[in-house]
Amino acid sequence: MGLEKYGVTQELSKIVVDYIDELRELLSSDLWENIFLNCSKNEVFIFWLLYQKQAVNMTEIADYIHVPLNTATGIISRMEKNGLVVRNRSEEDKRVVQIGFSQKGIEQFEALIKELAHYGMKVMGSFTADEMTLFYKMTSKIMEILRQENSSTKTHKKVRKITIE
Secondary structure, three states, rough: OOHHHHHHHOOOOOOOOHHHHHHHHHHHHHHHHHHHHHOHHHHHHHHHHHHHHHHOOEEEEEEEEOOOOHHHHHHHHHHHHOOOOOEEEEEOOOOEEEEOOHHHHHHHHHHHHHHHHHHHHHHHHHHOHHHHHHHHHHHHHHHHHHHHHHHHHHHOOOOEEEEEE
8 A cells, every 4th residue: 555546656655655664763762752852742832932931821822832721731731740830820910820931841941952953953964055955945845835734724624513402
């Protein structure tokens, strides 16, 4: 079974399948843990948001990672249990809870950035100037395609109706 049923030629299908299999082997669980320090995708994005804003509320987190509020609350609870974030009540309005980095969270975020920079510099350092230009152009094209796909998905999103009895 190949990718031919998706309109991909048999030759290209073999190349893609082999490439993904090799990538799977190269991104072993040890390497993945080294780079992302056992963080989920959403946790990494929350780290990034906290790095940018220092403190945010749950609604901002849910909006930023595109999940329902209860899902964001669960992620933050797990991160708080692991000592990565802290919840603080606002002095001005006690109903408002702000989420911020704990000291351990700052250290983990800095380690995460250090690991990403290490691997990024290794990869980028191996490129020639022409390859860097080509890489930038290809990455920009991929991002544009994903932007277009994302905007078309948002316009076609179905409204879910819930019947209340």
